Amino acid sequence: xxxxxxxxxxxxxxxxxxxxxxxxxxxxxxxxxxxxxxxxxxxxxxxxxxxxxxxxxxxxxxxxxxxxxxxxxxxxxxxxxxxxxxxxxxxxxxxxxxxxxxxxxxxxxxxxxxxxxxxxxxxxxxxxxxxxxxxxxxxxxxxxxxxxxxxxxxxxxxxxxxxxxxxxxxxxxxxxxxxxxxxxxxxxxxxxxxxxxxxxxxxxxxxxxxxxxxxxxxxxxxxxxxxxxxxxxxxxxxxxxxxxxxxxxxxxxxxxxxxxxxxxxxxxxxxxxxxxxxxxxxxxxxxx
Amino acid sequence: xxxxxxxxxxxxxxxxxxxxxxxxxxxxxxxxxxxxxxxxxxxxxxxxxxxxxxxxxxxxxxxxxxxxxxxxxxxxxxxxxxxxxxxxxxxxxxxxxxxxxxxxxxxxxxxxxxxxxxxxxxxxxxxxxxxxxxxxxxxxxxxxxxxxxxxxxxxxxxxxxxxxxxxxxxxxxxxxxxxxxxxxxxxxxxxxxxxxxxxxxxxxxxxxxxxxxxxxxxxxxxxxxxxxxxxxxxxxxxxxxxxxxxxxxxxxxxxxxxxxxxxxxxxxxxxxxxxxxxxxxxxxxxxxxxxxxxxxxxxxxxxxxxxxxxxxxxxxxxxxxxxxxxxxxxx
Numbered sequence: 001x002x003x004x005x006x007x008x009x010x011x012x013x014x015x016x017x018x019x020x021x022x023x024x025x026x027x028x029x030x031x032x033x034x035x036x037x038x039x040x041x042x043x044x045x046x047x048x049x050x051x052x053x054x055x056x057x058x059x060x061x062x063x064x065x066x067x068x069x070x071x072x073x074x075x076x077x078x079x080x081x082x083x084x085x086x087x088x089x090x091x092x093x094x095x096x097x098x099x100x101x102x103x104x105x106x107x108x109x110x111x112x113x114x115x116x117x118x119x120x121x122x123x124x125x126x127x128x129x130x131x132x133x134x135x136x137x138x139x140x141x142x143x144x145x146x147x148x149x150x151x152x153x154x155x156x157x158x159x160x161x162x163x164x165x166x167x168x169x170x171x172x173x174x175x176x177x178x179x180x181x182x183x184x185x186x187x188x189x190x191x192x193x194x195x196x197x198x199x200x201x202x203x204x205x206x207x208x209x210x211x212x213x214x215x216x217x218x219x220x221x222x223x224x225x226x227x228x229x230x231x232x233x234x235x236x237x238x239x240x241x242x243x244x245x246x247x248x249x250x251x252x253x254x255x256x257x258x259x260x261x262x263x264x265x266x267x268x269x270x271x272x273x274x275x276x277x278x279x280x281x282x283x284x285x286x287x288x
Numbered sequence: 289x290x291x292x293x294x295x296x297x298x299x300x301x302x303x304x305x306x307x308x309x310x311x312x313x314x315x316x317x318x319x320x321x322x323x324x325x326x327x328x329x330x331x332x333x334x335x336x337x338x339x340x341x342x343x344x345x346x347x348x349x350x351x352x353x354x355x356x357x358x359x360x361x362x363x364x365x366x367x368x369x370x371x372x373x374x375x376x377x378x379x380x381x382x383x384x385x386x387x388x389x390x391x392x393x394x395x396x397x398x399x400x401x402x403x404x405x406x407x408x409x410x411x412x413x414x415x416x417x418x419x420x421x422x423x424x425x426x427x428x429x430x431x432x433x434x435x436x437x438x439x440x441x442x443x444x445x446x447x448x449x450x451x452x453x454x455x456x457x458x459x460x461x462x463x464x465x466x467x468x469x470x471x472x473x474x475x476x477x478x479x480x481x482x483x484x485x486x487x488x489x490x491x492x493x494x495x496x497x498x499x500x501x502x503x504x505x506x507x508x509x510x511x512x513x514x515x516x517x518x519x520x521x522x523x524x525x526x527x528x529x530x531x532x533x534x535x536x537x538x539x540x541x542x543x544x545x546x547x548x549x550x551x552x553x554x555x556x557x558x559x560x561x562x563x564x565x566x567x568x569x570x571x572x573x574x575x576x577x578x579x580x581x582x583x584x585x586x587x588x589x590x591x592x593x594x595x596x597x598x599x600x601x602x603x604x605x606x607x608x609x610x611x612x613x614x615x616x617x618x619x
Contacts, residue, residue: 076448091446091454103446103454205450 035199035271037278039070039110039212040192045263045285051219052145064186064193065129065139068223072212072280073107073251074202078268085264085284087255088211098253106202107251110186110195113226114179115234115243117166118156120149123226123244128185128195133159133166136180144221151239169236197280209268210278213254216261225250225257262286315368316509321547322364324501327436328376330355331497333385333517336525342516343542344551358516362545365504365511371439372501373421377428377494378517380487386522387461388482389499390540391421391513393555394562395478396575398587408570410596411579412587417544419511420502422474423481425461428494439500460485461497464522466536477503482535484521514543538563557615558585564609577605578612 048066051057060066075088082090082099090100116125116136124146130136137156141147147155148162156162166178175181186193199210215225231245250257258264263282271278318324332355339358347358359376366372378385395418399409426442433440442458461483465475475481485495497515504511518525525535537559542551558578565575579586580597587593606613 076450076452089449091448092456094456094458103448105452203452205452207450 031204032201033204033274035074035106035202035204035210035274035278037197037210037269037280038194039072039197040189040194040279040281041067041070041186041214041263042192042281042283045283046193046216048217048261049219050144050217050221057219058145060143063139063143064184064188065135066143066217067111067126067129067186067193068215068217069112069126069225069246070110070195070197070212070214070282071107071225071250071254072109072197072199072210073102073254074105074199074204074208074271075102075211075268076105076205076208078209078211083255083258085258085286086211086266086268088209099255101252102254104251105204105208106199108197108199109246110197112179113223113231113245115231116148116180117162117169118148119151119234119239119241120146122241123223123228124221125180127179128182130181131184132181133162137162146221169234192281197278204271204274206272208271210265210271210280211268212265212280212282213258214263214282215257216263218259218261224259224262258286260286260288314506316365316504316506318367319364319509319547322362322510323436324364324366324370324372325436325439326361326363326374328356328359328361328374328515330377330379331359331515331517332357333378333381333519334358335519339516339518339525339539342514342540343556344514344545344549347514347516358514358540360514360543360545360549361512362547362549363501363504363511363513365501365509373439374499374513374515375431375433375435375439376497376515378497380490380493380495381519382487382489382491383519384484384486384521386482386484386518386520386525386535387423387425387497387515388480388518388522388535388540389421389423389497389513389515390480390537390543391511392417392419392478392505393544393552393558394537395476396562407573407576407596407599408565409575411576411593414507414585414587416507417505418478418503419505419513420475420477420479421481421499421511421513422502423461423463423483424459424498424500425483425485425495426458427460427490428496430458431496431498433498435496439498441498460495466534474502480535480537480539482522484523508546510545510547512543512545514540516540536563536566554582554585554615557612558582561609561612564612572608573600574609574612576600577602578609581605582615 043062046067048060077089078086079089080086088102091103093100111126111128114125114127137148149155185195215223225246226244227247228244229242231243234241234243264284264286265280265282266284269278269280334357342358344360347360349357396409396413398412430442430444431440444456444458446454446456462472463474463481463483465479465481522535541559542556544552544555546552561575561578568574577600580600580602583589
């Protein structure tokens with residue numbers, strides 16, 4: 001091959017590279033942003049009244065471990081006329097039993113259902129609420145009065161035994177691989193519990209409203225947004241059951257899940273810029 | 289330099305040879321005697337008992353209002369650019385109704401494997417006689433097409449308070465098929481599709497059903513189908529021949545039609561052999577024996593099918609399955 005041909009091939013290659021490189025300047029100009037802020041819960045609102053089958057009742061106070069998943073959504077607008085509390089506006093009602101879809105622009109949650117390695121914990125343990133296994137055991141024994149038990153009904157008293165069970169069942173070798181224990185989301189800010197929140201990759205239009213609610217536990221420590229027949233399936237010898245997860249349309253139809261004791265943002269945060277940091281206070285406690 | 293130029297020219301010419309093939313021979317040509325977009329009209333909501341007698345001869349009967357009891361028809365392929373298909377309407381009963389369509393006769397995957405199952409489904413299917421229609425349905429008010437002229441959909445738009453347009457699919461028919469019961473999906477070639485629609489609060493309100501052409505048989509370029517609307521939910525409808533549960537290939541039979549609108553010879557028996565093959569013992573080899581006796585109804589014959597047939601008990605087929613025998617004995 002002559003040197004002249006080689007030189008021409010070199011020029012052609014360089015030209016091709018320049019043409020290809022121009023494609024890298026293409027901007028999609030998608031209106032998607034990561035919205036950042038905090039969610040704030042007044043401490044007095046976070047108190048939960050529990051009761052058992054004997055009729056005894058007690059209150060869990062000043063304990064962020066009792067806070068259920070906090071659902072945050074970005075919506076076109078908020079409507080005060082749909083429920084007894086401000087609620088995202090509905091689209092067309094296609095199914096009267098469900099109400100209208102709110103068509104959220106985006107959303108996230110502060111804490112999610114994280115299986116606690118035993119059937120007794122299905123739909124009861126939330127991520128970001130416990131920093132160690134002893135904290136889980138203590139909370140359910142002392143505050144909820146429902147000690148964590150194994151699948152034969154024996155109470156788990158050792159944090160080490162609890163950790164070993166989780167490692168065995170979930171096939172992990174470190175706590176970092178589990179949602180159950182880890183960094184705490186809510187920080188004690190005096191009158192409030194406060195958690196950072198990031199609503200990632202949400203469609204943004206000036207005027208969108210950040211709105212949310214906390215699914216607080218019932219008197220029996222159950223959560224309305226959790227589907228015990230959903231999520232991953234646990235199959236280990238004779239242990240066969242679902243690990244539980246949230247219903248998939250909580251942000252689309254939040255009004256269908258909000259019940260007694262849940263905390264709702266009375267005043268939505270209207271966002272004019274995606275760079276604006278929101279502070280969402282769940283300052284309204286729903287009572288039937 | 290000269291040799292390199294010659295090489296480049298040769299390669300250029302060689303690449304042009306590939307352009308000699310368009311692939312259009314794999315597409316059926318439109319048949320001017322039949323529409324590619326068909327508006328049937330209105331169908332009655334019939335009872336399950338009435339459905340059991342559905343056939344190409346008993347359907348297409350109109351009541352005083354012009355509504356068909358059920359409908360069997362033919363579609364031509366389109367020019368390849370526009371969407372083809374058929375539409376019909378029915379009135380809501382205030383309860384649940386089952387909408388169903390069954391295109392052409394049957395299709396099966398030839399089983400290639402070991403043991404008895406290989407013989408049960410081992411005879412090849414005739415791949416050139418299968419067509420495919422996809423079923424959609426919703427309220428007629430949401431239908432965007434022009435019946436008989438253009439196939440549409442049930443997509444509408446909602447504009448929220450910030451001016452964002454959100455596409456909403458107003459389809460109320462969530463398809464099932466005998467092969468994916470409980471799973472929302474279209475069935476594939478030759479297979480029935482059906483869905484239950486809850487018409488609560490919409491008694492007398494018009495629904496549109498769209499049968500969207502997905503593929504047309506290559507052998508005759510006509511996509512024939514049977515369709516019906518039945519009172520009650522689909523899961524309450526028993527299977528056809530063979531005692532299978534739920535809607536299957538034998539719920540609507542004889543839907544493979546010729547140009548005159550008559551059921552093609554032997555296709556009803558082929559459907560029944562297919563259904564019995566699913567419900568009888570795998571060692572009965574109903575479909576394989578049927579195909580051995582009537583090879584024109586199934587896939588290509590070759591040495592492997594000849595070997596398969598040589599090992600089958602064909603002499604007693606009529607005794608075992610007299611309902612399939614008339615057709616088989618013709619050959």
